[in-house]
Amino acid sequence: MLQEIVSELHPIRYKDLPLLGIPKEQALKTINLIIPKKPPSAFLWNTLEFLEPTDKQAPRSVVYVSLGSVANVDEKVSTEMAWGLANSNQPFLWVVRPGSVQGFEWFEFLPEGLVSQLKMRGLIVKWAPQKEVLAHSAVGGFWSHCGWNSTLESMFEGVPMLCQPFEFDQKVNCRYLSYVWKIGVEIVVERGEIEDAIRRVLVGKKGEEMKQRAMEIQEKVKVAVCHGGSSHNSLEAFVDYILSL
Numbered sequence: 001m002l003q004e005i006v007s008e009l010h011p012i013r014y015k016d017l018p019l020l021g022i023p024k025e026q027a028l029k030t031i032n033l034i035i036p037k038k039p040p041s042a043f044l045w046n047t048l049e050f051l052e053p054t055d056k057q058a059p060r061s062v063v064y065v066s067l068g069s070v071a072n073v074d075e076k077v078s079t080e081m082a083w084g085l086a087n088s089n090q091p092f093l094w095v096v097r098p099g100s101v102q103g104f105e106w107f108e109f110l111p112e113g114l115v116s117q118l119k120m121r122g123l124i125v126k127w128a129p130q131k132e133v134l135a136h137s138a139v140g141g142f143w144s145h146c147g148w149n150s151t152l153e154s155m156f157e158g159v160p161m162l163c164q165p166f167e168f169d170q171k172v173n174c175r176y177l178s179y180v181w182k183i184g185v186e187i188v189v190e191r192g193e194i195e196d197a198i199r200r201v202l203v204g205k206k207g208e209e210m211k212q213r214a215m216e217i218q219e220k221v222k223v224a225v226c227h228g229g230s231s232h233n234s235l236e237a238f239v240d241y242i243l244s245l
Helices: 024-032 048-056 075-088 112-121 130-135 148-156 170-180 191-202 204-225 230-244
Strands: 062-066 092-095 122-125 139-144 161-163 184-186
Touching (some): 062 130, 075 092, 075 191, 130 139, 184 191
Parallel strands (some): 092 122, 139 161, 161 184
16 A cells, blocks of 8 residues: 555656655654754764865765754664665764764764774764755765755765655655656665665665766756746745735
8 A cells, every 4th residue: 555656746756745644742852952952963073074084085985874954763773774884885974963873972872893893884973064965076975864955965066865744845855766757766774774875875786877977967957946937046036026015
């Protein structure tokens, strides 16, 4: 049932519908997380600190992992993510927001041996300047929750995506990225599946084809936001409407 296409909403499946199966109380709790309870951690970090380690990496070889500012995941999911990253043998930059793993402050739940493997291959941080990271030549894939802002930022830089949606419009965005535009793959949270998905995006012929499609969409996005482009014109029309009230 969940895999079936919704009538008149092709290619959206029932499983892609926003808030499917989420109780109202949980949805409200998630929305409340958007309201900051303390100063953003962005002020604590030098943005260049996250870009400099990738300077020695090959072009388009690094997978950037960030699941947004709201999503909370459990220990099991985070552990599978960690093993998938370690086993892929690809360099990575993984943003683990403090408190984003249920019941833990950061990533102290990971086995010491796994942490050692991760440190040999990549970098785990609490925050990263996302636009600058996606624009870096070493970044070849963005593992994301598929929030619309993150999706647009990735498309603007021509970076293919690994999609791990949670709620709201994220599942619909994931469906379009992976099924319609074909510039992303949907993540199955199991270490072997994750390892395979990372390699599909960053290595081999399929990855090159996905990168080419992402670059074609990048050009269309840039045209849309330029003077006279569709997005530029829509914004101007919206401003004119507001001013006319």
